Amino acid sequence: MNHAIETDQLSKQYGDVRAVDNVDLRVKQGEIYGFLGLNGAGKTTTIRALLGMIRPSGGSVKVLGQTLVQSGRGPWARVGHLVESPSAYPELSVRENLDVARRLHGIQNPKVVDDVIEQLTLTSYADRKAGTLSSGNFQRLGLARALLHRPELLILDEPANGLDPAGLVEIRKLLISLAQENGVTVFMSSHILTEVDRLATRMGIIHHGKLIEELDADQLEKLRAKHLEVRVRDLVSAYAGLQSAGYQPVLKEDMILMEEAHVIEHPDDIARILVNGGTPPTHLAVKQQNLEEHFMQLTGGIK
Ligand code: ATP
Numbered sequence: 001m002n003h004a005i006e007t008d009q010l011s012k013q014y015g016d017v018r019a020v021d022n023v024d025l026r027v028k029q030g031e032i033y034g035f036l037g038l039n040g041a042g043k044t045t046t047i048r049a050l051l052g053m054i055r056p057s058g059g060s061v062k063v064l065g066q067t068l069v070q071s072g073r074g075p076w077a078r079v080g081h082l083v084e085s086p087s088a089y090p091e092l093s094v095r096e097n098l099d100v101a102r103r104l105h106g107i108q109n110p111k112v113v114d115d116v117i118e119q120l121t122l123t124s125y126a127d128r129k130a131g132t133l134s135s136g137n138f139q140r141l142g143l144a145r146a147l148l149h150r151p152e153l154l155i156l157d158e159p160a161n162g163l164d165p166a167g168l169v170e171i172r173k174l175l176i177s178l179a180q181e182n183g184v185t186v187f188m189s190s191h192i193l194t195e196v197d198r199l200a201t202r203m204g205i206i207h208h209g210k211l212i213e214e215l216d217a218d219q220l221e222k223l224r225a226k227h228l229e230v231r232v233r234d235l236v237s238a239y240a241g242l243q244s245a246g247y248q249p250v251l252k253e254d255m256i257l258m259e260e261a262h263v264i265e266h267p268d269d270i271a272r273i274l275v276n277g278g279t280p281p282t283h284l285a286v287k288q289q290n291l292e293e294h295f296m297q298l299t300g301g302i303k
Contacts, residue, residue: 002065004029004153004185005050009059011209012045019045021209022059027187027202032179034196035189037206038299043189044084046206047157050187051081064153077105080151082159086142090131094122094141097130098148105149112148120144121170135162143171147178154178156188160195172199193295197224207299223291226264230256231283232274241277242270255283 005027012020020042027033037043048054049061052068061068064075088097098113117126120140125133130141139162146154154175160168176199178184190196196203203215215223231254232238239256242249247263247270249256263270267284274281 002029003027003062004064005033005155005187006062007046007050007059010046010049010056010061011058012042012049012054013057018209020049020056023206023209023211025204025211027185029185030179030183031201032175032186032188032199034200034203035187035206036191036193036196036203036295037189038191041191041206041299042209043191043206044157045209047081047083047155047187047189050155051079051083052076053083077149078151079153079155080146080149081155081157082139082142082146083155083157085161086138086145088130088138088141088145091129093127093129094133094144095126097141098144101145101148107149112150116144116148119147119174136164136167139163140167140171150182151184153185154187156186158190159188160190160192168195175199193292197291205295205298212298220291223294224288225259226286226288228258228263228267228270229283229285229287230258230270230274230281232256232279232281234279237277238274238279238281241273241279245273 003026005025007023007025010020010023011018023046035043045054049056050063052074055070064078066075068074089100092100095113095117098116099110102110102113117123120143122137122140122144125137130138133141143159146156159171163171175186179186188196200220201217203220204211205213230238235251235254235256239249239251242256247258247260249258258270264286267286271281271284
């Protein structure tokens with residue numbers, strides 16, 4: 001298996017602070033890897049090491065098959081990145097900023113600038129000075145620059161920063177389509193679970209510099225699954241009634257849990273069956289908190 005990113009025992013020490021602690025990352029080609037951690041967990045430091053911007057205190061980094069070495073050439077023509085707050089020439093327009101980036105990449109065709117402006121829905125801001133943009137549009141400009149040269153790997157530090165809810169949805173769609181349609185590998189960090197949860201095909205959780213857990217697609221799917229919680233006064237007859245109606249209820253403590261897709265979409269059908277069976281529900285709720293709880297437990301419990 002070819003990995004787009006591979007680190008072995010990657011570490012970075014700043015004085016007494018072990019910002020990154022023996023991290024072994026494996027990011028497969030074409031996946032969207034969500035790198036999740038609280039503030040100060042070590043995300044930015046890891047990303048800087050992946051981009052060769054800082055020298056690790058220990059361990060090694062391989063990006064697109066190339067081991068990064070000090071002052072060596074990296075595979076940067078094939079990588080797009082956005083790290084922390086993006087920078088831009090404030091007095092130049094959005095289009096001019098992107099045109100500078102185009103020339104730095106040695107791309108002849110000026111049309112790539114318009115294409116990426118459209119891709120990031122910056123068309124109506126193309127002639128605005130970068131210094132006058134809202135933080136969301138400034139972030140879009142940073143993303144546009146990361147995408148300009150059609151990289152096969154995107155390394156994005158908190159790409160959702162500053163975006164409004166509509167912008168979030170749009171960027172999420174863009175990243176999903178880049179991964180699914182163009183096979184682009186996306187490595188993105190966030191401190192907010194819901195920002196990565198909707199699109200990540202795999203997730204790594206970093207805490208106090210350590211990669212404390214990785215969740216693959218199957219594990220994520222299980223944790224993302226919704227269920228219906230049912231409380232009734234007579235658990236036994238309600239349970240039997242639901243079973244004879246063809247469902248597969250599960251008893252858990254003082255509740256009945258149901259996971260079938262039809263149940264999640266039509267909890268009212270369940271309410272009707274329970275009422276008709278003489279066991280009306282005292283509580284009926286669709287829940288999806290497993291992943292959030294899981295994250296909180298992991299990052300809250302470890303000091
Ligand atoms: P955030 O979400 O707040 O950006 P993060 O997960 O990106 O956090 P890092 O910025 O990687 O976290 O920081 C990890 C730890 O390393 C923190 O304790 C931070 O204070 C420390 N650190 C980062 N850069 C430096 C530096 N240049 N000098 C000293 N300490 C640093």
